[in-house]
Amino acid sequence: MLGEKEGCCGYVLLASGLWKEARDVALRVVERMKETESKILVTSCAGCYYTFSKLYSEVLNVELPCKVMHASQFVHELVSRKQLELRGLSLAVTYHDPCSLGRHSGVFEEPREILKAIPGLRLIEMPLSRRHARCCGAGGGLWSFNYRVSVDSAFRRLAEDVVPLGVDTLATACPTCHLNFRHASVKKSLGIKTYDVMEIVEKSACT
Numbered sequence: 001m002l003g004e005k006e007g008c009c010g011y012v013l014l015a016s017g018l019w020k021e022a023r024d025v026a027l028r029v030v031e032r033m034k035e036t037e038s039k040i041l042v043t044s045c046a047g048c049y050y051t052f053s054k055l056y057s058e059v060l061n062v063e064l065p066c067k068v069m070h071a072s073q074f075v076h077e078l079v080s081r082k083q084l085e086l087r088g089l090s091l092a093v094t095y096h097d098p099c100s101l102g103r104h105s106g107v108f109e110e111p112r113e114i115l116k117a118i119p120g121l122r123l124i125e126m127p128l129s130r131r132h133a134r135c136c137g138a139g140g141g142l143w144s145f146n147y148r149v150s151v152d153s154a155f156r157r158l159a160e161d162v163v164p165l166g167v168d169t170l171a172t173a174c175p176t177c178h179l180n181f182r183h184a185s186v187k188k189s190l191g192i193k194t195y196d197v198m199e200i201v202e203k204s205a206c207t
Helices: 011-015 019-036 046-058 071-080 109-116 139-145 147-165 175-187 197-206
Strands: 040-043 067-070 091-096 121-123 169-172 193-196
Touching: 011 019, 011 046, 011 139, 040 046, 040 071, 046 067, 046 175, 067 071, 071 109, 071 197, 091 109, 091 147, 091 197, 109 121, 109 197, 139 147, 139 175, 147 175, 169 175, 169 197, 175 193, 193 197
Parallel strands: 040 067, 091 121, 091 169, 169 193
Antiparallel strands: none
């Protein structure tokens, strides 16, 4: 655990064009990881995963001293090995592919397989999913720069792609997507509950 030493991965700096500053942040992250002597870095943030697994090496020329896993990949391994028991939940769920985790990093199946492993949970796919999924509208720091446009984009995704499915829950694997969808659902009174996949795992494991 990095604890209080945990800092930003630097993605927003990269997305803002501040590459030198982003590399400085990356080098500090590497030093902190070396201090822990950890073999695996697990993150629940899609943007962090994309940054750690691809952007550090491909853009910033920085190598992490350990393997990087998204939380959904880590939990999927536990479920597959029967090291984590998931109990029943009566939910109709659709899954939104975060840009950073899906199109950019190629992680599509692990979050879905986790949801499918929960007894009683029905996973209903949106027509636009996986590589064709629409952005939530908050990517690349837009949520901070233009909140209205971000939330309006999330509303369109919910109203056009989620509501017609008749589900009560939207799951995603990105805290930024989660936050943006939650704001859009509340502001537009859509009544769609939004959860991170890890929150659903917690509910299932604690049932």
